[in-house]
Amino acid sequence: xxxxxxxxxxxxxxxxxxxxxxxxxxxxxxxxxxxxxxxxxxxxxxxxxxxxxxxxxxxxxxxxxxxxxxxxxxxxxxxxxxxxxxxxxxxxxxxxxxxxxxxxxxxxxxxxxxxxxxxxxxxxxxxxxxxxxxxxxxxxxxxxxxxxxxxxxxxxxxxxxxxxxxxxxxxxxxxxxxxxxxxxxxxxxxxxxxxxxxxxxxxxxxxxxxxxxxxxxxxxxxxxxxxxxxxxxxxxxxxxxxxxxxxxxxxxxxxxxxxxxxxxxxxxxxxxxxxxxxxxxxxxxxxxxxxxxxxxxxxxxxxxxxxxxxxxxxxxxxxxxxxxxxxxxxxxxxxxxxxxxxxxxxxxxxxxxxxxxxxxxxxxxxxxxxxxxxxxxxxxxxxxxxxxxxxxxxxxxxxxxxxxxxxxxxxxxxxxxxxxxxxxxxxxxxxxxxxxxxxxxxxxxxxxxxxxxxxxxxxxxxxxxxxxxxxxxxxxxxxxxxxxxxxxxxxxxxxxxxxxxxxxxxxxxxxxxxxxxxxxxxxxxxxxxxxxxxxxxxxxxxxxxxxxxxxxxxxxxxxxxxxxxxxxxxxxxxxxxxxxxxxxxxxxxxxxxxxxxxxxxxxxxxxxxxxxxxxxxxxxxxxxxxxxxxxxxxxxxxxxxxxxxxxxxxxxx
Amino acid sequence: xxxxxxxxxxxxxxxxxxxxxxxxxxxxxxxxxxxxxxxxxxxxxxxxxxxxxxxxxxxxxxxxxxxxxxxxxxxxxxxxxxxxxxxxxxxxxxxxxxxxxxxxxxxxxxxxxxxxxxxxxxxxxxxxxxxxxxxxxxxxxxxxxxxxxxxxxxxxxxxxxxxxxxxxxxxxxxxxxxxxxxxxxxxxxxxxxxxxxxxxxxxxxxxxxxxxxxxxxxxxxxxxxxxxxxxxxxxxxxxxxxxxxxxxxxxxxxxxxxxxxxxxxxxxxxx
Numbered sequence: 001x002x003x004x005x006x007x008x009x010x011x012x013x014x015x016x017x018x019x020x021x022x023x024x025x026x027x028x029x030x031x032x033x034x035x036x037x038x039x040x041x042x043x044x045x046x047x048x049x050x051x052x053x054x055x056x057x058x059x060x061x062x063x064x065x066x067x068x069x070x071x072x073x074x075x076x077x078x079x080x081x082x083x084x085x086x087x088x089x090x091x092x093x094x095x096x097x098x099x100x101x102x103x104x105x106x107x108x109x110x111x112x113x114x115x116x117x118x119x120x121x122x123x124x125x126x127x128x129x130x131x132x133x134x135x136x137x138x139x140x141x142x143x144x145x146x147x148x149x150x151x152x153x154x155x156x157x158x159x160x161x162x163x164x165x166x167x168x169x170x171x172x173x174x175x176x177x178x179x180x181x182x183x184x185x186x187x188x189x190x191x192x193x194x195x196x197x198x199x200x201x202x203x204x205x206x207x208x209x210x211x212x213x214x215x216x217x218x219x220x221x222x223x224x225x226x227x228x229x230x231x232x233x234x235x236x237x238x239x240x241x242x243x244x245x246x247x248x249x250x251x252x253x254x255x256x257x258x259x260x261x262x263x264x265x266x267x268x269x270x271x272x273x274x275x276x277x278x279x280x281x282x283x284x285x286x287x288x289x290x291x292x293x294x295x296x297x298x299x300x301x302x303x304x305x306x307x308x309x310x311x312x313x314x315x316x317x318x319x320x321x322x323x324x325x326x327x328x329x330x331x332x333x334x335x336x337x338x339x340x341x342x343x344x345x346x347x348x349x350x351x352x353x354x355x356x357x358x359x360x361x362x363x364x365x366x367x368x369x370x371x372x373x374x375x376x377x378x379x380x381x382x383x384x385x386x387x388x389x390x391x392x393x394x395x396x397x398x399x400x401x402x403x404x405x406x407x408x409x410x411x412x413x414x415x416x417x418x419x420x421x422x423x424x425x426x427x428x429x430x431x432x433x434x435x436x437x438x439x440x441x442x443x444x445x446x447x448x449x450x451x452x453x454x455x456x457x458x459x460x461x462x463x464x465x466x467x468x469x470x471x472x473x474x475x476x477x478x479x480x481x482x483x484x485x486x487x488x489x490x491x492x493x494x495x496x497x498x499x500x501x502x503x504x505x506x507x508x509x510x511x512x513x514x515x516x517x518x519x520x521x522x523x524x525x526x527x528x529x530x531x532x533x534x535x536x537x538x539x540x541x542x543x544x545x546x547x548x549x550x551x552x553x554x555x556x557x558x559x560x561x562x563x564x565x566x567x568x569x570x571x572x573x574x575x576x577x578x579x580x581x582x583x584x585x586x587x588x589x590x591x592x593x594x595x596x597x598x599x600x601x602x603x604x605x606x607x608x609x610x611x612x613x614x615x616x617x618x619x620x621x622x623x624x625x626x627x628x629x630x631x632x633x634x635x636x637x638x639x640x641x642x643x644x645x646x647x648x649x650x651x652x653x
Numbered sequence: 654x655x656x657x658x659x660x661x662x663x664x665x666x667x668x669x670x671x672x673x674x675x676x677x678x679x680x681x682x683x684x685x686x687x688x689x690x691x692x693x694x695x696x697x698x699x700x701x702x703x704x705x706x707x708x709x710x711x712x713x714x715x716x717x718x719x720x721x722x723x724x725x726x727x728x729x730x731x732x733x734x735x736x737x738x739x740x741x742x743x744x745x746x747x748x749x750x751x752x753x754x755x756x757x758x759x760x761x762x763x764x765x766x767x768x769x770x771x772x773x774x775x776x777x778x779x780x781x782x783x784x785x786x787x788x789x790x791x792x793x794x795x796x797x798x799x800x801x802x803x804x805x806x807x808x809x810x811x812x813x814x815x816x817x818x819x820x821x822x823x824x825x826x827x828x829x830x831x832x833x834x835x836x837x838x839x840x841x842x843x844x845x846x847x848x849x850x851x852x853x854x855x856x857x858x859x860x861x862x863x864x865x866x867x868x869x870x871x872x873x874x875x876x877x878x879x880x881x882x883x884x885x886x887x888x889x890x891x892x893x894x895x896x897x898x899x900x901x902x903x904x905x906x907x908x909x910x911x912x913x914x915x916x917x918x919x920x921x922x923x924x
């Protein structure tokens with residue numbers, strides 16, 4: 001293995017901190033809104049805070065290699081705690097602050113944490129509950145003492161008192177701190193992050209200094225992130241993305257990290273800070289767009305008219321301008337006027353007016369949603385990543401942004417697709433190992449360093465962009481051997497406002513069929529405007545006009561699926577609209593609203609058979625669970641529709 | 654219990670001497686006797702609850718404590734001195750603040766401005782200097798705003814700082830009202846049914862805030878409450894009233910086992 005000579009001496013986070021404290025001494029490193037005012041700390045002050053805390057931890061007896069858990073919302077103090085732990089050669093382990101006590105106990109026990117740095121009484125209480133079972137845990141360091149006046153303080157330490165204690169013993173501890181700092185290198189563990197673990201227990205992903213710093217270096221260069229940029233840190237600290245954005249990249253480029261006043265004030269704080277670099281999951285952008293639409297519906301006629309005129313133009317022109325494509329003079333002037341009257345103020349209201357680089361990831365984003373933000377002139381891009389990769393696997397380059405891909409490999413990442421379609425990568429950012437779990441490490445990362453993502457995808461021939469189609473375990477084959485990826489089609493269906501949920505079947509069958517759930521709000525609204533009377537979800541779902549509308553949506557999806565060279569076999573041949581909404585109470589969805597495909601297939605096997613045996617209607621009776629736990633049943637005769645399918649058109653490149 | 658100077662609560666706090674003593678209070682409205690010959694005290698640093706069925710005279714009692722009603726008979730002693738009839742603002746200046754059963758906020762004003770009004774008794778600059786925003790007034794407003802911001806932080810209502818109070822849900826309005834009372838930095842805080850109309854979660858939040866106020870600022874708290882469960886959880890001592898009379902006084906456990914109290918709450922079979 002070659003060492004990272006390219007980075008020179010800047011190969012650990014504490015060394016980056018020392019550089020920033022020197023080069024950017026007077027530049028703001030952290031901001032936090034407290035008591036209604038933005039408080040700020042320069043890099044020089046940040047370094048002092050971190051060093052005193054590191055010495056405080058050493059005064060408590062923290063030894064190299066100890067694990068220190070950190071739990072709280074995004075506050076500068078906890079970002080400092082991470083680097084303070086690293087400075088003392090310990091390993092920081094951020095936890096999800098809304099985790100229940102048992103979940104925390106599992107992680108604290110698994111990593112044999114010596115200390116927990118916790119935000120307030122709420123977190124301290126959870127840890128005290130499980131403390132008796134944790135032999136290695138020697139104490140809790142708390143930031144906010146409210147409500148804990150009467151607590152037994154033998155194992156509780158105040159954050160600021162600890163810093164003071166560190167400073168008091170500086171004469172003795174500084175030498176030891178310097179020694180520890182000098183012994184660290186690129187191989188030293190930088191952070192350990194627990195993956196949420198959709199199956200089984202969470203796994204501790206060990207990331208080294210090299211993982212984090214090489215990733216930060218490459219991606220900062222990719223997007224030209226520099227000391228003048230700023231971010232708002234509002235996503236969970238235990239999530240790898242926050243660690244990369246708010247620590248890795250921030251330390252590498254020296255940019256400023258802003259922390260909101262509380263979780264609820266995030267939107268106001270975003271507006272006040274106006275970050276230049278911003279990340280949010282698709283559902284955040286979706287919620288924001290909905291709130292804009294609702295407010296526009298309440299606006300005056302004149303404003304609505306203006307909004308329509310300029311947004312229509314912006315939708316056409318905005319993305320082209322972002323991609324540097326030619327735009328006519330008239331359209332360009334209209335866009336500029338719209339910028340003054342509509343899009344500029346709107347961007348400002350959303351807190352996105354200064355965003356230079358914006359990313360979204362995590363799930364598929366609807367093209368209309370994506371285009372809305374691009375048309376405002378916000379450079380929103382997609383990336384694909386996971387904890388094991390220190391986030392970045394692929395990302396979209398400026399000027400090559402599309403709604404349906406996740407971009408080209410990030411700097412220093414190699415990609416490979418295996419025969420079954422699963423995506424593998426190898427990069428400087430790929431994790432060292434799963435903590436105390438050699439089997440899982442072996443299953444995920446092979447000796448040559450290739451890491452399995454568990455996602456199926458392919459690389460587009462022309463553009464080289466990666467497209468993720470589904471979880472690898474959900475991908476199958478139709479009887480004729482063509483690839484079957486249900487989520488790919490389901491996502492396309494769900495982008496229509498009328499469709500709330502869809503479940504596509506076809507593995508080992510000769511064609512694809514679908515169950516559809518209509519969105520009661522959207523379709524109900526449409527029914528009201530078109531004078532269609534209905535008394536229940538079931539009645540609306542069975543209405544012939546609703547069927548017609550959904551059929552049109554499905555056919556549009558088929559046209560689009562038909563254009564896909566690999567997945568054109570996934571066109572939907574027949575569909576029905578379910579007589580009830582899929583519900584987590586009935587076990588049809590997970591608590592996070594994800595479709596449980598196999599359970600639905602078992603439960604509605606009569607419907608599934610009818611879809612495949614060619615009948616036009618089917619009678620069914622379904623057991624439902626009401627919210628108070630009572631059970632009942634509903635019966636219905638459902639119509640089944642055949643849908644037109646299409647041949648792949650040859651499109652000239 | 655009234656005879657001793659101090660006592661130690663179940664959770665280990667030492668409660669000091671009496672801040673306020675009610676001595677043989679009788680209050681009449683025309684021919685109606687709302688309070689009949691009631692005596693009790695409120696001690697420094699304790700959470701004192703007054704409970705009783707509807708119409709027992711609890712709110713009248715609270716109004717006597719904060720000087721809004723003047724009893725026909727009996728005496729109110731505050732900090733060892735007999736209190737004479739006073740205007741409400743004079744009471745406020747003595748360090749007594751209260752909240753109301755039916756929220757009494759300025760609906761059109763923001764949360765921040767509402768809580769700011771709680772600082773009124775701490776403002777010394779005159780009208781002219783406030784209007785002209787002169788040095789003194791400016792410094793004073795900054796200092797007051799700081800206190801208000803600490804209250805906002807304490808009650809975790811940063812997100813509604815600029816929201817007009819009329820647009821807030823009920824639970825939040827109650828919290829803002831508590832905030833306004835806290836902004837006055839009272840020695841004695843009177844709460845009139847702080848949990849009325851709240852759901853379980855809101856009640857839990859409010860209980861926590863009341864205990865934290867008591868714990869953190871050492872504020873003495875007297876509260877009226879309907880919800881027996883809440884009272885028994887947070888109060889150090891409880892006075893029970895029924896038909897204007899005191900029928901019980903003591904720790905939650907003592908009161909819970911008092912036969913008169915059980916009868917008043919659950920009813921009693923007539924022979």
